[in-house]
Amino acid sequence: MEILSLLSTGLLEALQPVNLLLIIIGVTLGLFIGMMPGLGSVNGVAILLPITFLVPPASAIIFLAAIYYGAMYGGAISSITLGIPGASTAVATTFDGRPLALQGKASLALVTAAVASFTGGTVSIVLFTIFAPPLASVALSFGSPEIFALMLLAFATFVGLGGDDIPKTVLSICLGLVFAAVGFDEISGAPRLVFFDMTGFMRGINFLVLAIGVYGIGEMLWTIDSTRGKITQTEAKISAKGVLRDARTSLKLGAKGMSIGSLLGFFVGILPAAGATPGSLMAYGVAKLSSRDPESYGKGNPDGVAAPESANNSASTGSMLPMLTLGIPGSPTTAILLGGMVIWGLTPGPRLFSDQPAFVWGLIGSFYVSNFFALVINLCFIPLFIWMLRMPFTILAPMIFVLSVVGGYAATLSMHDVWLMLIFGLGAFFLRKFDYPLAPAVLAIVLGPIAEPTLRQSLLLSSGDPSIFFTRPIAGPITVIAIILILLPLFKKLRDRFATAPAKGT
Amino acid sequence: MATTTKLLSRIVGAAALGFMALTGTVQAQSWQPTKPIDFVIMAGPGGGADQIARFLQSVAEKKKLTSRPLVPNNKGGGSGAEALIALNTASDPNHTILVTLNSFFTTPLRQPNLGIDVMKFTPIAMMGVDPFVLWVHKDSGIKTFEEWLEKVKSTDDYVMGGTGKGQEDSIVIAFLQKAFGIKVKYIPYKGGGAVAKDLAGKQIMATVNNPAETKGFYASGDVVPLLVFSDERMPAFPDVPTVKEKGKDFSYYNQRAVVGAPGQSPEAAAYYQNLFKTIYNTEEWQNYMKTESLSPLWMTPEQQKDYWKVQIERHKELLADMAK
Numbered sequence: 001m002e003i004l005s006l007l008s009t010g011l012l013e014a015l016q017p018v019n020l021l022l023i024i025i026g027v028t029l030g031l032f033i034g035m036m037p038g039l040g041s042v043n044g045v046a047i048l049l050p051i052t053f054l055v056p057p058a059s060a061i062i063f064l065a066a067i068y069y070g071a072m073y074g075g076a077i078s079s080i081t082l083g084i085p086g087a088s089t090a091v092a093t094t095f096d097g098r099p100l101a102l103q104g105k106a107s108l109a110l111v112t113a114a115v116a117s118f119t120g121g122t123v124s125i126v127l128f129t130i131f132a133p134p135l136a137s138v139a140l141s142f143g144s145p146e147i148f149a150l151m152l153l154a155f156a157t158f159v160g161l162g163g164d165d166i167p168k169t170v171l172s173i174c175l176g177l178v179f180a181a182v183g184f185d186e187i188s189g190a191p192r193l194v195f196f197d198m199t200g201f202m203r204g205i206n207f208l209v210l211a212i213g214v215y216g217i218g219e220m221l222w223t224i225d226s227t228r229g230k231i232t233q234t235e236a237k238i239s240a241k242g243v244l245r246d247a248r249t250s251l252k253l254g255a256k257g258m259s260i261g262s263l264l265g266f267f268v269g270i271l272p273a274a275g276a277t278p279g280s281l282m283a284y285g286v287a288k289l290s291s292r293d294p295e296s297y298g299k300g301n302p303d304g305v306a307a308p309e310s311a312n313n314s315a316s317t318g319s320m321l322p323m324l325t326l327g328i329p330g331s332p333t334t335a336i337l338l339g340g341m342v343i344w345g346l347t348p349g350p351r352l353f354s355d356q357p358a359f360v361w362g363l364i365g366s367f368y369v370s371n372f373f374a375l376v377i378n379l380c381f382i383p384l385f386i387w388m389l390r391m392p393f394t395i396l397a398p399m400i401f402v403l404s405v406v407g408g409y410a411a412t413l414s415m416h417d418v419w420l421m422l423i424f425g426l427g428a429f430f431l432r433k434f435d436y437p438l439a440p441a442v443l444a445i446v447l448g449p450i451a452e453p454t455l456r457q458s459l460l461l462s463s464g465d466p467s468i469f470f471t472r473p474i475a476g477p478i479t480v481i482a483i484i485l486i487l488l489p490l491f492k493k494l495r496d497r498f499a500t501a502p503a504k505g506t
Numbered sequence: 507m508a509t510t511t512k513l514l515s516r517i518v519g520a521a522a523l524g525f526m527a528l529t530g531t532v533q534a535q536s537w538q539p540t541k542p543i544d545f546v547i548m549a550g551p552g553g554g555a556d557q558i559a560r561f562l563q564s565v566a567e568k569k570k571l572t573s574r575p576l577v578p579n580n581k582g583g584g585s586g587a588e589a590l591i592a593l594n595t596a597s598d599p600n601h602t603i604l605v606t607l608n609s610f611f612t613t614p615l616r617q618p619n620l621g622i623d624v625m626k627f628t629p630i631a632m633m634g635v636d637p638f639v640l641w642v643h644k645d646s647g648i649k650t651f652e653e654w655l656e657k658v659k660s661t662d663d664y665v666m667g668g669t670g671k672g673q674e675d676s677i678v679i680a681f682l683q684k685a686f687g688i689k690v691k692y693i694p695y696k697g698g699g700a701v702a703k704d705l706a707g708k709q710i711m712a713t714v715n716n717p718a719e720t721k722g723f724y725a726s727g728d729v730v731p732l733l734v735f736s737d738e739r740m741p742a743f744p745d746v747p748t749v750k751e752k753g754k755d756f757s758y759y760n761q762r763a764v765v766g767a768p769g770q771s772p773e774a775a776a777y778y779q780n781l782f783k784t785i786y787n788t789e790e791w792q793n794y795m796k797t798e799s800l801s802p803l804w805m806t807p808e809q810q811k812d813y814w815k816v817q818i819e820r821h822k823e824l825l826a827d828m829a830k
Binding site: 049139140141142143144183184185186187188190191199202203204322326327328335336338347348349350351453457460461463 | 560567580617665670671692694699703708722728
């Protein structure tokens with residue numbers, strides 16, 4: 001009951017005219033920032049942070065959180081309409097969002113993304129409201145072995161899928177892991193895999209550069225190749241009725257993806273070091289794995305849009321939790337928000353909830369309000385995005401190219417990354433020609449930098465004994481499930497062989 | 507190509523200056539940033555250096571001290587090597603500054619192949635020095651340093667966490683091991699924030715951390731300070747003894763300094779030196795030093811360079827001791 005009264009004061013705070021206005025502006029800005037490839041919530045929040053000194057701290061964080069939220073919705077839009085991930089958190093959305101758009105179901109994909117984002121947001125806020133303080137201790141109980149086990153599970157969901165060619169999936173993961181290892185070794189501090197001694201590689205390979213290369217440039221080449229330069233036009237109709245119908249369809253077809261994404265995303269989000277990008281990729285993997293028809297993923301399954309989109313919104317709320325209660329940011333964007341809180345004179349940490357209830361509950365209240373407005377504003381803009389898709393591909397292709405180059409440059413402001421992105425694009429095109437799945441490589445470059453140090457920390461803890469992953473109460477079960485998932489295809493193969501062998505004998 | 511452009515722009519600039527001098531319009535126009543300033547932080551988010559950088563940025567923002575914003579940029583990889591390389595190869599040294607800690611000295615010493623000579627960097631400001639404290643979790647039941655020593659000696663599996671081999675805390679831990687004849691297992695993390703979190707979560711048994719990094723968990727009573735490595739007892743922890751009281755002549759501080767990229771123009775350096783002097787003298791910073799237990803150690807740019815020389819020599823010795 002105490003929570004309810006605190007929450008209602010928080011909601012009242014969020015609904016004050018100034019805050020409400022800030023939420024609407026923030027969500028709209030975030031939507032467009034998220035849409036621009038190369039600009040994600042991190043950039044948006046960083047750029048707009050100074051503006052927040054004009055308003056009281058509670059309004060300031062409400063504004064920044066609204067941008068964060070809006071960007072989570074916005075990232076999906078360019079992923080679906082152009083096939084370029086608008087933000088790193090929306091990479092998984094391109095897997096099925098783009099195929100849907102190419103089939104003329106862009107509106108369904110966009111509406112699904114919006115509805116899923118809303119669902120993910122709402123579920124996570126409710127979880128946040130009820131469980132915030134106890135969940136902080138869950139985050140604390142995750143040490144290196146637990147986080148590594150979780151990463152193993154994420155990889156396993158991608159390997160253990162029936163649909164794709166397993167050796168090719170493994171190869172794709174390895175390729176991603178190699179790219180993830182470029183740069184400085186976190187543990188010894190030594191530079192490694194610095195190709196051609198170029199200082200650009202010392203910084204490591206930016207994940208967004210790979211993602212834009214693979215999905216922006218690679219996808220464009222693929223479309224040109226598959227249509228042989230024929231002018232193609234994506235059929236897309238706009239009507240308010242259509243949007244409503246799509247909303248119903250998306251709820252029906254994407255329900256499972258949404259529930260998986262909402263829960264998994266929140267959980268991954270509250271772990272420091274993870275964040276929304278791994279959360280959305282893992283949700284995609286789990287949704288595909290648990291699907292009765294994994295083959296349809298990657299070819300335009302609404303669940304494949306719903307899962308990552310609900311997960312990234314859910315994770316963005318979740319990652320506020322370690323920031324507020326432990327003072328440890330769960331994602332790059334919350335790291336900047338944390339800086340903001342210090343500026344406003346608030347000390348995040350175990351005592352924030354008891355010392356600053358007005359601030360904390362105002363923020364939580366604003367999550368509810370921003371989430372609602374993000375949905376409404378997003379749905380209003382959908383016709384505009386669809387209209388964009390009606391352009392002939394001859395116009396769209398150069399646009400995709402320019403946006404990809406700008407996005408690649410904006411991420412780090414270096415030409416090195418633009419060349420790298422073009423090379424990745426070409427490479428992705430040829431790998432796709434030879435039927436290599438690319439999503440696992442993208443997953444590996446996101447999770448590699450989390451998995452590697454935690455693996456090494458764990459092995460240091462145990463003096464090199466791998467049994468540490470099995471004997472700890474939380475890590476143990478996760479590791480076992482991951483290994484079963486990895487071996488699943490092998491079992492299936494064996495079973496098939498035993499099933500067919502007697503048949504041959506008779 | 508790049509050099510010709512630079513040369514050209516210099517010639518053009520010189521010509522313009524000459525023209526202005528001729529027409530008599532030249533004023534004592536001091537250098538001003540023309541774009542956002544890349545404010546590189548030599549540590550991951552959440553650690554002591556990161557908190558300080560963000561606080562400095564906040565003061566500059568609040569008081570509108572810069573015409574272009576300071577944009578914090580965490581480069582904690584490779585014990586700060588990532589940040590040092592970023593400064594060394596900065597495309598625009600006049601808009602690139604770095605918040606340092608002692609890995610400013612240790613990383614180039616440990617990795618000569620990086621080709622970094624810190625003496626080429628531009629001194630800007632010494633904002634203070636940060637002491638170190640030995641912490642354990644309250645559930646361990648350990649209340650004093652002596653109890654801690656006993657506990658560590660009784661097991662060969664005592665796990666401590668830190669920010670990496672050769673980093674400040676590992677130097678202090680190496681000293682503890684040698685001076686008190688103990689042995690611990692050391693797990694490296696990406697930043698002081700992660701270390702503090704894993705101590706609070708009991709993933710590791712003890713840490714040597716700056717007070718700011720562990721403050722939240724100290725306030726909530728989760729962690730207990732046992733020993734400080736400053737010259738005198740710290741006002742924030744008046745009951746906690748110094749290592750000197752335990753009979754070892756040792757103290758160790760983390761520098762909280764701002765430096766400019768190598769090749770920064772004297773005008774730009776003067777601008778930043780002024781900026782951080784102003785920040786240093788604000789009430790906000792003076793209060794911050796008090797609440798976060800930093801000690802003041804203001805120096806002129808020349809003194810800073812001398813300080814660097816001394817610190818490089820001292821760290822050579824400390825690292826050599828560690829390797830033994």
